[in-house]
Amino acid sequence: MRDDTPIPASTTPHANERLAVLFALSAVMLWSTVATAFKLALVQLAPADLLLRASAVSAACFWIAAAMRGEWRLPRVAWPLALTMGLLNPVLYYLALFEGYARLPAQIAQPLNYTWVLMLAILAVPLLHQPLRARTVAGLVVSYCGVLLVLSQGSFSAWPAWNGTGIVLILASTLLWALYWIVARRADTIGIPLLAWSFTLALPALAAIVIWQGHAINAGDLRQLGLVVWIGLVEMGVTFLLWRRALALTRHTARIGQLVFLAPFLSLFLIGAILGESVTAWSVGGLAVIVLGILVAGAPDQTPESDSTA
Numbered sequence: 001m002r003d004d005t006p007i008p009a010s011t012t013p014h015a016n017e018r019l020a021v022l023f024a025l026s027a028v029m030l031w032s033t034v035a036t037a038f039k040l041a042l043v044q045l046a047p048a049d050l051l052l053r054a055s056a057v058s059a060a061c062f063w064i065a066a067a068m069r070g071e072w073r074l075p076r077v078a079w080p081l082a083l084t085m086g087l088l089n090p091v092l093y094y095l096a097l098f099e100g101y102a103r104l105p106a107q108i109a110q111p112l113n114y115t116w117v118l119m120l121a122i123l124a125v126p127l128l129h130q131p132l133r134a135r136t137v138a139g140l141v142v143s144y145c146g147v148l149l150v151l152s153q154g155s156f157s158a159w160p161a162w163n164g165t166g167i168v169l170i171l172a173s174t175l176l177w178a179l180y181w182i183v184a185r186r187a188d189t190i191g192i193p194l195l196a197w198s199f200t201l202a203l204p205a206l207a208a209i210v211i212w213q214g215h216a217i218n219a220g221d222l223r224q225l226g227l228v229v230w231i232g233l234v235e236m237g238v239t240f241l242l243w244r245r246a247l248a249l250t251r252h253t254a255r256i257g258q259l260v261f262l263a264p265f266l267s268l269f270l271i272g273a274i275l276g277e278s279v280t281a282w283s284v285g286g287l288a289v290i291v292l293g294i295l296v297a298g299a300p301d302q303t304p305e306s307d308s309t310a
Contacts, residue, residue, distance in 0.1 A: 020250035024259045027242040032266035034235040035110040036274050038101045041227040047098035049215045050228065052206040055090045055199055057232025062196035065241055071193045081183070082194055086202035088180040090236065095209075096173040103166030106271045107279050111150045111287040112167065114264050116174035117294050118143050123178050139297020146289030153282045261291050
């Protein structure tokens with residue numbers, strides 16, 4: 001999706017680029033906090049419960065943004081798309097992601113989740129009819145070697161006893177996120193109203209899941225509320241809008257896009273500093289190899305501008 005908000009004529013191109021970098025770096029700094037926030041919140045809340053509350057905050061954020069732009073209505077033809085997008089994100093994607101984070105250390109879950117870019121490159125072949133390039137294959141091999149480094153932690157003969165379900169859920173989340181962005185290609189000119197409606201349509205399904213799991217829907221204490229609001233705004237809401245704005249302002253999308261690779265490394269630093277996890281050199285090195293593979297593979301042709309999530 002792209003932001004088509006016109007840039008004031010008085011704003012110079014040089015100033016636009018400075019603003020683009022400012023918006024992009026703000027988004028990157030905020031995104032780097034979400035893995036830590038996930039783990040802190042999941043200590044107190046079940047994944048579905050956390051997702052329901054955070055999605056409600058995100059929906060409110062998107063509605064406020066839509067109101068500020070004077071965009072409320074969704075074309076009738078877009079309703080099936082809004083429902084499909086809402087089921088993919090936030091319902092299926094974040095349920096898989098949060099359930100995976102609940103079962104794994106953050107320094108393991110976060111690099112694995114970052115491989116959604118690779119899954120997008122794979123799915124682009126059958127679903128977008130894009131050719132499988134040699135550099136894409138090379139990048140996939142490099143990045144998934146990085147995944148093995150993260151999971152093995154350097155002990156290839158006796159791997160650490162990670163939760164297998166958690167690993168499968170995180171890897172499944174990469175598939176769901178890639179599918180979401182392929183579906184979102186059809187929403188290129190609809191923008192924020194579609195996001196507002198898709199998150200709103202997801203709320204009844206999430207509430208039903210929470211009730212089915214036997215959790216009470218309540219406000220929670222101030223600590224829970226703070227974490228929920230942070231995740232809802234930073235992971236799913238305002239940060240995405242900041243990133244969209246950065247891409248709208250810049251004439252060098254690829255250059256701005258590379259800033260997003262700072263987020264996972266900053267995230268590992270916060271995981272160690274705040275969560276107290278002993279972040280290993282294998283986790284950092286494995287993440288670096290994953291990012292290297294992504295850079296080698298390159299982006300699929302004409303993929304939508306997106307965030308890196310956690």
